[in-house]
Amino acid sequence: MCRFPSCIDVARQFCGLIICLYASPAASFAQLHTPPHTAGPSTTSYRQTAATSETTPRPTIPPAPPVQSPYGPPGNYRGPASTVPQPPVVLPMPGGHTFQEGSPTDRYGQTYQSPYELNFDGTAPARGPVDLPYSLDSHSCQQEYCLPYQGSEYYQWTLLPADLLYSSYLGAPREPRLAQSLMYLNGTGWIWELEAGGRAGILRYGTAREDYNEGWQLDVWGGAFPRLVFGENLDLDAVDFKVGVPLTWRQGPFQAKLEWYHISSHLGDEFLLRNPTYPRLDYLRDSIVLGGGYFPVPEVRLYAEADYAYNKNGGAEPWHFQFGVDYSPVCSTPIKRPDPFFAVSGLIREEVNWSGGVNVVTGVQWRGIEKESLFRIGLQYYNGQSLQLSFLNDWEQLYGIGMWYDF
Numbered sequence: 567m568c569r570f571p572s573c574i575d576v577a578r579q580f581c582g583l584i585i586c587l588y589a590s591p592a593a594s595f596a597q598l599h600t601p602p603h604t605a606g607p608s609t610t611s612y613r614q615t616a617a618t619s620e621t622t623p624r625p626t627i628p629p630a631p632p633v634q635s636p637y638g639p640p641g642n643y644r645g646p647a648s649t650v651p652q653p654p655v656v657l658p659m660p661g662g663h664t665f666q667e668g669s670p671t672d673r674y675g676q677t678y679q680s681p682y683e684l685n686f687d688g689t690a691p692a693r694g695p696v697d698l699p700y701s702l703d704s705h706s707c708q709q710e711y712c713l714p715y716q717g718s719e720y721y722q723w724t725l726l727p728a729d730l731l732y733s734s735y736l737g738a739p740r741e742p743r744l745a746q747s748l749m750y751l752n753g754t755g756w757i758w759e760l761e762a763g764g765r766a767g768i769l770r771y772g773t774a775r776e777d778y779n780e781g782w783q784l785d786v787w788g789g790a791f792p793r794l795v796f797g798e799n800l801d802l803d804a805v806d807f808k809v810g811v812p813l814t815w816r817q818g819p820f821q822a823k824l825e826w827y828h829i830s831s832h833l834g835d836e837f838l839l840r841n842p843t844y845p846r847l848d849y850l851r852d853s854i855v856l857g858g859g860y861f862p863v864p865e866v867r868l869y870a871e872a873d874y875a876y877n878k879n880g881g882a883e884p885w886h887f888q889f890g891v892d893y894s895p896v897c898s899t900p901i902k903r904p905d906p907f908f909a910v911s912g913l914i915r916e917e918v919n920w921s922g923g924v925n926v927v928t929g930v931q932w933r934g935i936e937k938e939s940l941f942r943i944g945l946q947y948y949n950g951q952s953l954q955l956s957f958l959n960d961w962e963q964l965y966g967i968g969m970w971y972d973f
Contacts, residue, residue: 721781722773723771724769724772725768725769726766726767726768726769728767729767729937730765730767730785731767731781731814731815731821732785732812732814732815732816732822732823733972734765734972734973735869735890735892735909735911736927736942736970736972737892737910737911737925737927738913738925739925739953740791740806740953741761741763741789742765742787742789742808742973743764743789743970743971743972743973744761744762744764744970744971745760745761745968745969745970745971746760747759747966747967747968747969748967749964749965750965750966751962751963754795754797756796758793758796758800759953761791762791763787763788763789763790763808764787764788764789765785765786765973766785766786766787768784768786769783770783770784771783772816779816780816780817781815781816781817782814783813783815784811784812785811785814787810787812789808790807790808791805791807791953792804792805792834793953793954798840801834801837802836803836803837803954804832804834804837805831805832805954806830806832806954806956807830807831807832808827809827809828810825810826810828811825811827812824819860819861819862820858820859821859821861822858823856823857823858824854824855824856825856826854826855827855828852828853829849829850829851830850830851831847831848831954831955831956833956847955847956847958848879848880849881849955850877850879850880851875851878851882852875852876852877853874853876854874854876855872855873856871856872857870857871857872857888858870864896865896866891866892867892868890869889869890869891869892870887870888870889871888872886873887873888881958882917883915883916885916886914886915890909890910890911890912891909892907892908892909893906893907893908894909894931894940895907895931897933898934898935901932904931905932906928906930906931907927907929907930907931907942907944909927910924910926912924912925913925913950915951917958918958921950921951922951923948923949923950923953924949925946925947925948926946927942927946927968927970928945929942929944930944940970940972941969941971942970942971943968943969944968945965945968946964946965946966947964947965948965949962949963
């Protein structure tokens with residue numbers, strides 16, 4: 567009987583020991599974390615205790631300054647919100663050139679505004695218009711923006727320039743170009759007048775822009791001008807050969823040239839077989855030409871030149887004089903909307919008692935985008951001494967249709 571109570575007592579003592587060991591650390595923890603009693607209202611919750619207890623103030627961190635936008639104060643595009651003057655926007659252009667500030671009018675007194683300087687709503691910005699070089703807008707096909715470049719930044723040497731300072735006369739029938747005309751000749755019938763030639767720049771000292779260059783330029787050109795007769799199975803009646811070396815100059819609306827050229831005329835073999843007794847003239851001229859042109863507006867050119875032959879043969883005489891007017895829009899041309907053109911040229915020759923001839927052409931044209939080449943189709947009329955110098959003393963009246971590719 568004694569053994570059972572002893573086991574109970576041992577169990578009780580063990581449980582009491584466990585309780586004592588647990589209670590002692592809890593009491594110590596409570597004593598350590600219980601704030602001392604102070605006078606004042608009782609604190610019965612954690613929020614009240616936190617609100618009334620004294621705490622050490624934390625250091626204040628100043629707010630970060632606002633990030634300044636590189637585009638200025640906020641506002642509408644080019645709007646009045648920005649009061650700080652901004653530098654002009656410089657946009658790159660073909661060939662490394664840029665916009666430049668200038669007069670709002672061009673050399674012809676016309677005011678214009680670049681389409682790249684308009685606001686999103688289509689209105690013009692507050693600042694004045696930009697002096698825009700012709701080369702940027704020449705391909706926009708917008709007539710109001712198709713204006714010539716106003717001046718040069720600098721002159722430089724350019725080898726084999728892509729364009730010309732003095733282009734061929736559109737109305738002259740003996741200029742270096744690629745052309746063909748189906749013409750009716752009174753007394754002969756239908757003939758085929760051809761022009762197989764070209765003109766290229768060799769060296770320029772002047773500007774180096776895409777369009778409307780200025781300065782001095784050395785060119786070369788050459789061409790052959792055969793005549794074929796439909797009534798004779800397209801036999802060759804005659805052909806003229808012509809080569810030249812012009813030194814040209816252009817500044818604004820003015821241009822000039824000093825040129826040397828050689829021309830010789832030859833009868834065709836088929837013509838000589840049909841007409842064995844026809845006198846062969848062996849026409850030849852080596853000449854010096856002084857010519858000039860003026861553009862009252864970009865689309866119109868007035869020109870005149872004097873031609874003196876220092877070496878001649880076959881009935882040639884020293885003096886020739888040529889003059890005329892060309893009308894040809896300067897803008898590049900959409901395929902579906904060609905521009906009209908008109909040109910008339912007159913030639914007076916000493917060798918035919920100061921007579922000569924008049925050539926008139928009119929029709930539609932397409933001007934290139936990548937280069938200033940010109941393609942034309944239209945009507946042609948000529949009245950005067952023969953275009954073929956082998957038939958120097960013959961009077962001709964020609965009319966028909968043609969196409970011309972001018973360099």
